[in-house]
Structure formats: C-alpha cells, structure tokens
Amino acid sequence: MKDVKEAQIGDTLFLQTEAPVEPLPGFKPAKPMVFAGMFPVDQSEYSGLRSAIERLTLNDSSVTVQKDSSLALGAGWRLGFLGLLHMEVFNQRLEQEHDANVIITAPTVPYKALLSSAKLIKEHGSEEITIVNPAQFPDRSQVSQYLEPVVVGTILAPDDYTGKILSLCASRRGEQRSLLYIDDHRVMMKYTFPLNEIVVDFYDLLKSMSSGYASFDYENAGYEAADLIKMEILLNGRTVEELTTIVHRDRAYTTGKSMCERLKDSIPRQMFEIAVQAAVGSKVIARETIKAYRKNVLAKCYGGDITRKMKLLKRQAEGKKKMRRIGNVDVPKDAFISVLKRKDK
Incomplete structure (x- = not known):
C-alpha cells in the first residue's frame, strides 16, 4: 500500500507467505447519502484547501472525495457525507482547525437513471447510471425511468404533537407504514420518505414543532421510481x-417559488435590477425581482421646466439598463444552503 486511503476500516490483513485467512464478517463500507460541491473562495487557496481536506479525511474515512469543476467557482471537489449534520461538522472543522474559507453548494442525494439512449449506454458502459451532480442530469428523452433513494424513518414523540407531525410528514411525500402507542403518552410512527425530502431541514422542523421532544431515525430502503425533473435558478437570465437541483415534478413550483423568495432575501441589492427565476427546461415557473437602489438625481434640480427633470430621469433609466446588461451579481456563500430550507406551517 502506497497510500493510507487504500486501507479501509474492516479490512483483514495477513502475511503473503502464509495461507489466506477468512475475512472477519460484518464490516460494510460507509455509504455516502448526501453530496455537495466544495470550492475555495479564491482559487489561489486551492492547494491549501486540498491538504486540509486530506488531513481531515485521514480520521474520517466515511467522507468520499472526487475532483469537480465549475464554470462559476473554478476547481474544487464533490464530497459525499453520511448526512447533513456530518457535512456541517466537516465544514466547521475546516474553518476552525485549518482556517479554510470555502463555498459549499446546495446538498443533493444520489439519484439513478435507467438509460434508453444507445449512445449514452455505450458511453457509460451500463444501462443504469448514478447521478450525484445535478448538472449531469440526463434529459427525459434519453431515459426510460428515474429512480430516487428512499428511507424508512421512525419517529418517537409525545401524542400531543401527533397532528403537527402527521401534516409535516404528508408535506414531505411520506407514506405511513404504522402508528403505534408504545405507552399512554408516546407514539411511534414509521414512514417511507424520499431521502431528498428529509435531508436538509426535516429534523430541525420536527424538533421545533415538538418542543424538542420528538426523535427521528432512518435507514436506507433502496430506490423507487419517481417523476423527477431538473430545476435551474437564473439570475438576470444566467444559470x-x-x-x-433535482426535484419531483409535483413539487417543482412550490420549491422554485420558495428558492426564489429566499434568494431575494439573501442577495444584496445592486445599482441595477436583478431578476431571480426558477426554470424547468425553457419554461420559467417562478420569479422574484430584487429592486435596484435609486439615486435621487433630482436633488439639485430646483424649479424650472418639467422637461429638465424628465431628461435626468430618462438618462438615469438608460444607465441602469446598461448596468443590468454588464453587471455581475454576487451570491453570498451561505445562500447555497439557506435557499433550500423551507418553512412548513
């Protein structure tokens, strides 16, 4: 072994000169369930961030790392985590222990697609592919079926909060398996959830609506067929x-509307108007507008003919059109996760 990463937890080692031994049973490699892109804020920090990630993964072998690149953010990595909390802890350790300043993209879960295009099947060498990056989501015309990961979730909570929890689970496309009273005041509920519906903020909402009393645990339950589409966010027409993100078709409008509203709150105002749009293919399904700052160009224009004021306002409007055409929109790094968090009543 020339690299410490080649030694996996659970491996059985023996001397080559001796007879092979039976491997110890029960060990399984950790399966990442949440994927997110990680990029340095400044590309000059790339090598420093790479060494920091290598050091952290030495004592956290459950994190998978593969190189990734983005047109907007440059070179980086796509990391796989066991859950959202795992991702946040890893990010905090990067910042606190290694002073790394990073941008983490919106977390996604691994989807699968059954290909129908002979060209793609030949290219990938298989009829089934796994999609961890939404940008690589294949078109519907090339796919016979999309599959999304599902989990079996177990919720324990006082019976006073049952109604609120049932409505929360229904809003996350949960299918109830059982509901049992384990004593006079506590209820155990079992649900089948799509993983992408619970991975971002489900646990936070469950805790807040149950005053912290509810507990939640889930286990992997394989993949199920789903009607999935790719939704893009556009700022002034640029993707x-x-x-x-990849969303279920039934949730596209509500998710797109929510993301646009949160981006409107997250992105600072500019001297030009910013159009925030959610689009599926070429169809825009939701839009919010971030209003421009307005300078009072009439401040020194006392009295006189109205045409003087109209001339100044017209010149200002023409200048703002030009700014909108050439202006760059800065997206704060915390917006990538905050826009996915939804408010469920």
Missing part, C-alpha cells in the same frame, strides 16, 4: 450552476 447559476451551483443552485441547480
């Missing part, structure tokens, strides 16, 4: 690749 933001890092905010591209």
Whole structure:
C-alpha cells in the first residue's frame, strides 16, 4: 500500500507467505447519502484547501472525495457525507482547525437513471447510471425511468404533537407504514420518505414543532421510481450552476417559488435590477425581482421646466439598463444552503 486511503476500516490483513485467512464478517463500507460541491473562495487557496481536506479525511474515512469543476467557482471537489449534520461538522472543522474559507453548494442525494439512449449506454458502459451532480442530469428523452433513494424513518414523540407531525410528514411525500402507542403518552410512527425530502431541514422542523421532544431515525430502503425533473435558478437570465437541483415534478413550483423568495432575501441589492427565476427546461415557473437602489438625481434640480427633470430621469433609466446588461451579481456563500430550507406551517 502506497497510500493510507487504500486501507479501509474492516479490512483483514495477513502475511503473503502464509495461507489466506477468512475475512472477519460484518464490516460494510460507509455509504455516502448526501453530496455537495466544495470550492475555495479564491482559487489561489486551492492547494491549501486540498491538504486540509486530506488531513481531515485521514480520521474520517466515511467522507468520499472526487475532483469537480465549475464554470462559476473554478476547481474544487464533490464530497459525499453520511448526512447533513456530518457535512456541517466537516465544514466547521475546516474553518476552525485549518482556517479554510470555502463555498459549499446546495446538498443533493444520489439519484439513478435507467438509460434508453444507445449512445449514452455505450458511453457509460451500463444501462443504469448514478447521478450525484445535478448538472449531469440526463434529459427525459434519453431515459426510460428515474429512480430516487428512499428511507424508512421512525419517529418517537409525545401524542400531543401527533397532528403537527402527521401534516409535516404528508408535506414531505411520506407514506405511513404504522402508528403505534408504545405507552399512554408516546407514539411511534414509521414512514417511507424520499431521502431528498428529509435531508436538509426535516429534523430541525420536527424538533421545533415538538418542543424538542420528538426523535427521528432512518435507514436506507433502496430506490423507487419517481417523476423527477431538473430545476435551474437564473439570475438576470444566467444559470447559476451551483443552485441547480433535482426535484419531483409535483413539487417543482412550490420549491422554485420558495428558492426564489429566499434568494431575494439573501442577495444584496445592486445599482441595477436583478431578476431571480426558477426554470424547468425553457419554461420559467417562478420569479422574484430584487429592486435596484435609486439615486435621487433630482436633488439639485430646483424649479424650472418639467422637461429638465424628465431628461435626468430618462438618462438615469438608460444607465441602469446598461448596468443590468454588464453587471455581475454576487451570491453570498451561505445562500447555497439557506435557499433550500423551507418553512412548513
């Protein structure tokens, strides 16, 4: 072994000169369930961030790392984590222990697609592919079926909060398996959830609506067929690749509307108007507008003919059109995760 990463937890080692031994049973490699892109804020920090990630993965072998690149953010990595909390802890350790300043893109889960295009099947060498990056989501015309990961979730909570929890689970496309009273005051509920519906903020909402009493645990339950589409976020007509997400068709409008509203709150105002749009293919399904700052160009224009004021306002409007055409929109790094968090009543 020339690299410490080649030694996996659970491996059985023996001397080559001796007879092979039976491997110890029970060990399985950790399966990453949440994927996110990680990029340095400044590309000059790439090598430093690479060594920091290598050091952290030495004592956290459950994190998978593969190189990635983005037109907007440059070179980086796509990391796989066991869950969202795991991802946040890893990010905090990078910042606190290694002073790394990073941008983490919106977290996604691994989807699968059954290909129908002979060209793609030949290219990938298989009829089934796994999609961890939404930008690589294949078109519907090339796919016979999309598959999404599902989990079996177990919720324990006082019976006073049952109604709120049932409505939360229904809003996340959960299918109820059982509901049992384990004593006079506590209820155990079992649900089948799509993983992408619970991975971002489900646990936070469950805790807040149950005053912290509810507990939640889930286990992997394989993949199920689903009607999935790729939704893109556009700022002034330009696609933001890092905010591209894969959503269920029935949830496209509500998710797109929510993301646009949160981006409107996250992106600072500019001297030009910013159009925030959610689009599926060439169809825009939601839009919010970030209003421009307005300078009072009439401040020194006392009295006189109205045409003087109209001339100044017209010149200002023409200048703003030009700014909108050439202006660049800065997206804060915390917006990539905050835009995915939904408010469920």
